[in-house]
Amino acid sequence: MNALLRRCVARAGTPCIWRGKSFSSGNEPAESNRVTPMLRHLMYKIKSTGPITVAEYMKEVLTNPAKGYYVHHDMLGEKGDFITSPEISQIFGELLGVWFVSEWIASGKSTAFQLVELGPGRGTLTADILRVFNQLGSVLKTCDISIHLVEVSQKLSEIQALTLTEEKVPLERDAESLVYMKGVTKSGIPISWYRDLKDVPKGYSFYLAHEFFDVLPVHKFQKTPHGWREVFVDVDPQTSDKLRFVLAPCATPAEAFIQRDERREHVEVCPDAGVIIQELSQRIASTGGAALIADYGHDGTKTDTFRGFCGHQLHDVLVAPGTADLTADVDFSYLRRMAQGKVASLGPVEQRTFLKNMGVDVRLKVLLDKAREPSMKQQLLQGYDMLMNPQKMGERFNFFALLPHQRLHGGGQERNACQSEPPTSSVAGFDELVWQ
Secondary structure: OOHHHHHHHHHHOOOOEOOOHHHOOOOOOHHHOOOOHHHHHHHHHHHHHOOEEHHHHHHHHHHOOOOOHHHHOOOEOOOOOEOOHHHHOHHHHHHHHHHHHHHHHHOOOOOEEEEEEEOOOOOHHHHHHHHHHHHOHHHHOOOEEEEEEEOOOHHHHHHHHHHHEOOOOOOEEOOOOOEEEEEEEOOOOEEEEEOOHHHOOOOOEEEEEEOOHHHOOOEEEEEEOOEEEEEEEEEOOOOOOOEEEEEOOOOOHHHHHOOOOOOOOEEEEOHHHHHHHHHHHHHHHHHOEEEEEEEEEEOOOOOOOOEEEEOOEEEOOOOOOOOOEEEOOEEHHHHHHHOOOOOEEEEEEEHHHHHHHOOHHHHHHHHHHHOOOHHHHHHHHHHHHHHHOHHHHHOOEEEEEEEOHHHHOOOOOOOOOOOOOOOOOOOEOOEOOOOO
């Protein structure tokens, strides 16, 4: 048993069982509750050291080097466990490409910029953005652009390389290097792969995180008569080869991330997200650029959002670990606090509002006019509906941005982390796109 829980148990006895039905559906078919290699690994780990936090559970299930879901699965697309916006419609990525060009122009047309994507999936989104860069070549002709992808999955990085790079130019690989792979895109732009954002060279950069923050490990807390208690994952003593949720019997270190005036009964906090936001904020404040974040999320209002997806269906998070994606909604109010006033933040705004402001309707009409096959028109319309329909992705996804203060207000001073001063200049997506 780990030292923290050993001290707690000595004072308070065995951790009590978490009984909230919202954490586990309890209605999984018997055959789905199979003993996976990851389950065996977790059972051994818990029996050896004691219950683990939900954050540690997520980290093991998703990124364990030997058995992790992301390390060995191509989980995207129709044959995977979920489909992302770039896989649904090319319009999504094209409009994000326009956003970056718009920001580059509004910020003074620097002579060079890095496009850095965190968790690039299959590379589809970057490919759509690069197509826009190519189409706007006359605007960007004086700018040196380079692509930097942060990806922990070897399998996905190989798929990204197939999507993005020129086959005639062989990739350079060095597993021991911070830049573990590099090459040239189909349009001749240098491209490099890293395992960590901190390894990406510092400089004027545009950062993109689409459905990245929602898979970072979260700590879950429940308010009790004795104060906040963290939710842990334990072995179920009543059923062999089954996991359960329990409550820690005393305070745990991650409780420090909960706001003192928190009014919700249940909260999820993500320290890893805070570290990344601080890194992005420091970089943008120092060298310029912007970060655009798009994800499932809320502005500090939701409670229990931890869930699993397998084969496009909701999946019990504790059943057959390693076979399903695990995710939790992003708390944008937490991201805003973690920026600590070093940069300005915009949003969150709903995806349908952001894309509408970026001209999604105009782009759809252009593509429909060009489409000759009825099947292509139907595909475009279905993709548009999935992206914009409030009942689908239109309201469930949100956009959030980090920009230098001088981009919005002029001047370069830092501001209070909670300060929300209205911008004096507009930003595309959060306002209607206007070419300058």
